[in-house]
Amino acid sequence: MGRQPCCDKLGVKRGPWTAEEDRKLMGFILGNAGRCCWRAVPKLAGLLRCGKSCRLRWTNYLRPDLKRGLLTDDEERLVVDLHAKLGNRWSKIAAKLPGRTDNEIKNHWNTHIKKKLIKMGIDPVTHEPLEVRKQPLQASLSTTSTQSSTVTIECKSNNGQQCQQHDTYFNRDKDASLGDGESGPPELSGTNTNNTTSGNSGIHDQDPLVKWLLEEEDDLPTIGIVEEPWLDFTVANDVDKFNVIPSAMSWDIGATDWLLDYQDFGVGESSLLDDASIVDSSSESNL
DNA sequence: AAAGAAGGCAACCGCAGTGTC
DNA sequence: TGACACTGCGGTTGCCTTCTT
Numbered sequence: 001m002g003r004q005p006c007c008d009k010l011g012v013k014r015g016p017w018t019a020e021e022d023r024k025l026m027g028f029i030l031g032n033a034g035r036c037c038w039r040a041v042p043k044l045a046g047l048l049r050c051g052k053s054c055r056l057r058w059t060n061y062l063r064p065d066l067k068r069g070l071l072t073d074d075e076e077r078l079v080v081d082l083h084a085k086l087g088n089r090w091s092k093i094a095a096k097l098p099g100r101t102d103n104e105i106k107n108h109w110n111t112h113i114k115k116k117l118i119k120m121g122i123d124p125v126t127h128e129p130l131e132v133r134k135q136p137l138q139a140s141l142s143t144t145s146t147q148s149s150t151v152t153i154e155c156k157s158n159n160g161q162q163c164q165q166h167d168t169y170f171n172r173d174k175d176a177s178l179g180d181g182e183s184g185p186p187e188l189s190g191t192n193t194n195n196t197t198s199g200n201s202g203i204h205d206q207d208p209l210v211k212w213l214l215e216e217e218d219d220l221p222t223i224g225i226v227e228e229p230w231l232d233f234t235v236a237n238d239v240d241k242f243n244v245i246p247s248a249m250s251w252d253i254g255a256t257d258w259l260l261d262y263q264d265f266g267v268g269e270s271s272l273l274d275d276a277s278i279v280d281s282s283s284e285s286n287l
Numbered sequence: 288a289a290a291g292a293a294g295g296c297a298a299c300c301g302c303a304g305t306g307t308c
Numbered sequence: 309t310g311a312c313a314c315t316g317c318g319g320t321t322g323c324c325t326t327c328t329t
Contacts, residue, residue, distance in 0.1 A: 016297070016323080037314070055315075056298065091317055102317070107296050 013048040017057055021047055025054055026062050060103045067099035071108050079105055080113060084127040 017025075028045035038051035047054065060066075071079065075097050082093040090102035090109075097105065109124075117124040 014299075039314070052300095052315085053298075060297075088318065103297075106318075111295055 012050050012053075014053070017061075021049070022057070022062060025049075025057060029058060029062075056103075060101045063101075065099055066101065070112075071097075071100065071105070075100065076108075076113060079109065080117070080127075083109065083113075083124075 013021075024045045024047055025041070028041060032044070038055045041047070041051055041054045042049045045054070049057075078096065079093055082096060086092050088106075090106045094100050094102040094105050114124045117127075118130075121130050122128070123130050
């Protein structure tokens with residue numbers, strides 16, 4: 001159905017965002033949450049960007065709850081496990097890592113994890129050892145699978161060295177990686193019997209991990225997740241807390257949901273802005 | 288020290304999904 | 309019911325930084 005572009009390309013700025021643009025966008029969103037949609041944001045915020053660009057900038061970079069820096073080992077292992085189950089469904093994977101965006105995880109996968117796996121002799125797509133991959137479909141379905149990578153080791157142990165590496169990589173500190181036992185996905189590295197990666201979610205319907213991944217409840221266990229004072233804006237007037245909390249906060253709701261739902265976000269945003277290092281703390285009233 | 292290569296990541300593109308009228 | 313508006317999402321691109329020679 002003939003969709004219109006999200007914005008007319010004429011007069012719309014593209015490319016890297018400047019600090020000034022960041023400041024305008026963040027200031028506008030923090031001051032006007034719930035009062036408009038993304039399409040209207042650039043106009044109202046005084047930006048020569050399309051709404052989509054604003055949304056991406058916010059969700060991937062400006063969101064105050066975002067973590068910075070490389071993924072930790074724990075996060076990396078969880079990403080690998082989730083990828084084995086879900087394939088390239090980055091948003092689903094990101095949903096399990098508080099403070100991380102799908103884009104960030106995707107980039108990290110492509111630039112770091114993929115290489116690590118290949119180096120270890122593991123196919124980053126199938127999560128199986130590279131040299132023992134091609135087997136009759138029947139056998140494959142009945143004995144191996146996509147599962148979590150650890151199980152692949154058990155099933156494909158005819159390749160001693162590779163499997164050993166695999167095991168070492170994915171099992172080290174496994175318990176710690178998932179928090180205190182209670183917080184990890186059920187049978188995260190347990191006895192799964194499915195096959196493949198992306199596009200086969202149906203196959204995983206009975207898989208506890210997949211069920212866990214696909215659940216929508218807010219109390220999903222995630223790495224480092226904590227209670228979310230961030231979500232209770234009407235209470236958390238002490239926004240200075242945001243300088244400390246962001247890295248541990250989860251963002252299970254969509255950016256737009258946030259825009260539309262938090263109508264009472266009437267807090268001073270100086271701390272948030274400080275956190276993003278884009279304006280000084282005296283800019284509270286710039287809206 | 289300089290130039291080229293490689294790596295990393297922010298941003299863009301365009302289709303899919305969903306809600307509304 | 310279909311058209312449209314909007315956001316979500318995954319793939320890709322291109323620029324900037326870092327590394328290597």
